[in-house]
Amino acid sequence: MAVTVGLVAQIIEQIAPKSWAEDWDNVGLLVGSGSAPIERILLALDGTLEVVEEAKAFGAQLIVAHHPIIFRPLKNLRADNAAAQVPLRLLQHGIGYYAAHTNLDQSIVSSSQALGEVLGLKKMKTFEEGVEPRGYGVSGYLEHPEKLGILWKSFLSKLRSSDIYAQPYDLAGVRLAGELERVVRKVVIVNGSGSRFVSKALFKGADLLITGDVDHHTVLDALEGGMAVGDLGHFLTEAPMLKAMYHYLSTEKSLQGIEIRVSSINRSPWQL
Ligand SMILES: [Zn+2]
Structure with a gap:
């Protein structure tokens, strides 16, 4: 058939x-x-x-x-x-x-969990309940609390060497807002557009929100509340889903014989 x-x-x-x-x-x-x-x-x-x-x-x-x-x-x-x-x-x-x-954001293929694993988050759970028992993003704790500046550098180098992407992507456009000396314990990660999750992440006591798309004023709100924001860009927070989807579809029995490929030209639109 x-x-x-x-x-x-x-x-x-x-x-x-x-x-x-x-x-x-x-x-x-x-x-x-x-x-x-x-x-x-x-x-x-x-x-x-x-x-x-x-x-x-x-x-x-x-x-x-x-x-x-x-x-x-x-x-x-x-x-x-x-x-x-x-x-x-x-x-x-x-x-x-x-x-x-x-x-898909609320499914097992969602990127936030994969990013949380790269960061080494413990006790990860769904950040915002959506469709039970799943939802948007994850929250979790660092095993060893770390200063923001050091944590961010090590996160980026882990991300570079991780296997969550189907191919290597340029991390040049990632941004970090926050006090580099401040110690981070609790982290929230939400793939894609993150602005609407800032107030809830603050309320939940997160020290760092990692997301993909945050506007200027929302970043200022986060900083006022004492929470740092790591902006990986929309693309880099969501691209792990491509690999996860590839894995899901290519191991599906009824799709054996179907050739599946992850786009090699689809990248972040930001160049410099
Ligand atoms: Zn998106």
Whole structure:
């Protein structure tokens, strides 16, 4: 029996049901047909035009991505509408697009746990309850409390040599805000956009929040409250999910014979 887009969707939804996604989100099959047969799948965080071309060159019939491509209402499919170009190109190439976003963030494939393990956090638990018993992010404690500056350096070097990424990524854009001499005990990690978790992390007594996307004013709020913020950039906090998803799909019996690849060109958009 041929493997279809629908079967892949079903397998992903076993670990990340669509009903777990936030109301504002847009997950599931966004382009294509559930009955389309597939031989190759490309995994990516973002469905950019380059990723669509990469999928075509790979011969993939499906892109499984973290971020939805149709988010705000798509009002037309005109050539001069930037937001319409990816869906148009997918249709031209006959490639389907499946997004698992806030539902995946709350699944076993979520990045926060993997990042917490790299940092060496103990007594890790879900930070914000979402769908029982899971939710967003993790909180945990350092076995040996450490000064922020030293901890951050050692975290980055552990991250460089870790195997949580499918390939090496540049860590040049990561940022740290906080008093380097201050001792860190409790850490919260939330992959992706972290601004909305700052007040709760403060309330819960975290010394450091590691996340992927925090705005200026929210960082100032965190510092006022005595909490440091490590900003890895959105991409680096979420890319571990690609490897985890690769592992999950490639060990699935009903997908044996399907070629799966993690995008090699999908990276953080920040250059310098
Ligand atoms: Zn994200």
